[in-house]
Amino acid sequence: MAKEQEIRPPSLVKNPNGEINVNSLADLLEWFLNYDQKVNLVRHPHVQELFEWKQADDAANGASVYPFENAEARFAIGVFQAIAENNSQESLQVWITDVLQALGESKQNREDIVEQYKLETNQGASFVAEANKLPSRTEQKFFLTSAWLEALCTAEVRFLGWVYQELYSVPFQPINN
Numbered sequence: 001m002a003k004e005q006e007i008r009p010p011s012l013v014k015n016p017n018g019e020i021n022v023n024s025l026a027d028l029l030e031w032f033l034n035y036d037q038k039v040n041l042v043r044h045p046h047v048q049e050l051f052e053w054k055q056a057d058d059a060a061n062g063a064s065v066y067p068f069e070n071a072e073a074r075f076a077i078g079v080f081q082a083i084a085e086n087n088s089q090e091s092l093q094v095w096i097t098d099v100l101q102a103l104g105e106s107k108q109n110r111e112d113i114v115e116q117y118k119l120e121t122n123q124g125a126s127f128v129a130e131a132n133k134l135p136s137r138t139e140q141k142f143f144l145t146s147a148w149l150e151a152l153c154t155a156e157v158r159f160l161g162w163v164y165q166e167l168y169s170v171p172f173q174p175i176n177n
Contacts, residue, residue, distance in 0.1 A: 007035060012166045020083065020167070029076060029159065038158040041151055042075040049128050050148040057141065075155055082160060089168045096160050097174040103153035109146040113139065121147070
C-alpha cells in the first residue's frame with residue numbers, strides 16, 4: 001500500500017548574493033494560493049467583491065488607485081513589496097507584528113458590527129450585500145474596510161510568517177509591545 005505523499009511548500013532559494021530568488025518566491029506564493037486555506041482566501045468571490053468595493057470607494061473619494069486586476073494580484077504585489085522593503089529579520093518581524101495587530105483590530109471591528117446588526121456574513125452572505133443593512137454610509141464603509149483588511153491581513157500574516165521561518169530558520173514570534 002503506497003503512502004500518500006504529503007504536499008509541502010517549495011523551498012525558498014537564495015541567489016549567490018544572498019537575496020531571495022524571485023522565481024522561488026513566486027513558486028512559494030503560488031503553492032500557498034493553491035493549498036493553504038488562509039492564503040487562498042484572497043481568491044474567494046466575497047473577498048474579490050470586497051476588493052472591487054474598496055477600489056471603487058477609494059477612487060470615488062479621490063484616493064490614488066493602482067488598477068490591480070483582482071484581490072489576488074493586490075495581495076501578491078503587497079507581499080512581494082513587504083519582503084523587499086523588510087529585508088532583515090528584525091524589520092520583517094516588526095512588519096508581520098504590525099500586520100497581525102491590524103488583523104486583530106479589523107477582525108474585532110467586523111465581528112462587533114456583525115453581532116450588533118445581526119448580519120449574516122458568518123453564514124456565507126456577501127459582505128457588500130450585508131453592508132446595505134447598516135444605517136449609515138460611515139458604518140458601511142467601516143464594516144467593509146474592516147472585512148477587506150481582515151481578509152488581506154489573514155493571508156499576509158500566514159504567507160509572510162512562513163517566509164520568515166524559511167529565511168531565518170526560526171518560527172515567527174510577534175514582538176510584544
